[in-house]
Amino acid sequence: MFPTAFVAQMQGQLGTTEYEDFLNAFALPIPVSVRRNSLKLKNLEENYDGVKWNKEGVYLPDRPIFTLDPRLHGGAYYVQEASSMLLWAVLEQTVDLAAPLKVLDLAAAPGGKSTLLVAALSAESLLISNEVIKTRYQILRENLGKWGYPNVVCTNQDSREFAPLQGQFDLVLLDAPCSGEGLFRKDPTAMKEWSPEHVQFCAARQRRILAEASPLLKPGGILIYCTCTYNDFENALNVEWSQDNLDLVPLSLTFPSEWGIQAREFGYQCYPHRVKGEGFFITAFRQEKKHPLLKASPAKGFWKIGNRKNTPGLETWLDPGFSYLALESPHGELAALPKACESFFMELSPSLRRWDPILELGTFKHQDFIPAPTLALSTVVHPKLPNQSLDLSTALKYLRKDVFELTDVPNGWSLVNFENINLGWIKSIKGRINNYYPKEWRIRMATPNAPNPEPKSSPD
Incomplete structure (x- = not known):
């Protein structure tokens, strides 16, 4: 063998x-x-x-x-x-x-x-x-x-x-x-x-x-x-x-x-x-060796401290107990780090070619905010945002980006969850549900009898 x-x-x-x-x-x-x-x-x-x-x-x-x-x-x-x-x-x-x-x-x-x-x-x-x-x-x-x-x-x-x-x-x-x-x-x-x-x-x-x-x-x-x-x-x-x-x-x-x-x-x-x-x-x-420590300096990397006038509007999307540093990319994408990590950001960012905060918040399109998928899945998303519970069948439709229906959903953005676990965003416009689950994340398995596609070779 x-x-x-x-x-x-x-x-x-x-x-x-x-x-x-x-x-x-x-x-x-x-x-x-x-x-x-x-x-x-x-x-x-x-x-x-x-x-x-x-x-x-x-x-x-x-x-x-x-x-x-x-x-x-x-x-x-x-x-x-x-x-x-x-x-x-x-x-x-x-x-x-x-x-x-x-x-x-x-x-x-x-x-x-x-x-x-x-x-x-x-x-x-x-x-x-x-x-x-x-x-x-x-x-x-x-x-x-x-x-x-x-x-x-x-x-x-x-x-x-x-x-x-x-x-x-x-x-x-x-x-x-x-x-x-x-x-x-x-x-x-x-x-x-x-x-x-x-x-x-x-x-x-x-x-x-x-x-x-x-x-x-x-x-x-x-x-x-x-x-x-x-x-x-x-x-x-x-x-x-x-x-x-x-x-x-x-x-x-x-x-x-x-x-x-x-x-x-x-x-x-x-x-x-x-x-x-x-x-x-x-x-x-x-x-055991002593290396000289770098001094803190203004961040010069891809992500910079956010300075746009509508950045304070982000507070309605984030947990009130979460103190954060708002960041902005050259393309207008917004992200955040815990405020407690600000000094680390200032020290490390100038020496990194490119880094991406995992907590992407979204982008503004004119005056409208388009929330990012990772914001929905974050542990610091605002707990009082509209949130719709899905049963298993509907949750799988959502994750496949299939068409599905919900009732009594308010106009605008809502989270969707399964057993109190957030899955992502939908947007309701006059009763029509738009599915904002990322297409690159969607699941393709159609039946319970299909082969399991989970990775086999990683110890992770």
């Missing part, structure tokens, strides 16, 4: 007896796990087994057709492989989650670990979620927009382009592109693409990104490095290399023995025969 070289690698790593346990795990059903968005969903379901290392994670008894659950599209939960949720437990041991932090997720798509990060951070923290590949960047923005936290911005650039921000971040996450050995059970394609040569290619690329990530940390800042693979070249040997070549010191972590996490010489490993999850490796470092 496995490539011969992979078998030899794992037998050497586990020993003959434990390798048999590892092999037997591939005959077991693949665990299905999701992580709840606590700002949108109080309870996912009762009596589900919880993920031991993440209080918001649960295992489902079987894999539903997620595409046909409107709650997923409303950002009420994220479908995430359980082992990768171990990130939460690492954060709790390495950073002060109550403090205002500047955080960078360097290789973030499709967004699972970024949604976990922002859920763990304080509301005064700022997360920069980056993805270098343009198509994956769009998926990242969609997923973070649906998750709904306002203290996130997205960037689309190579890790080397962050060099002007040396010494700026309290925390950097590098979920490194890897050979994907930990996904063999879920995705046979990953196995077909595996080779010893590809492992070496990935390991070299990971060292390059590690070298670019390390200087971005403040003195004492934390770098978390993880992969969804098993081999030492991409894991332990890269950690060892970092000790010899970078100013990073590996940190000792502690996990309860019943979790089944295996401590290795450098880092911590999840195996599918030890945990209810897939293959995953994680470790944390502290930066």
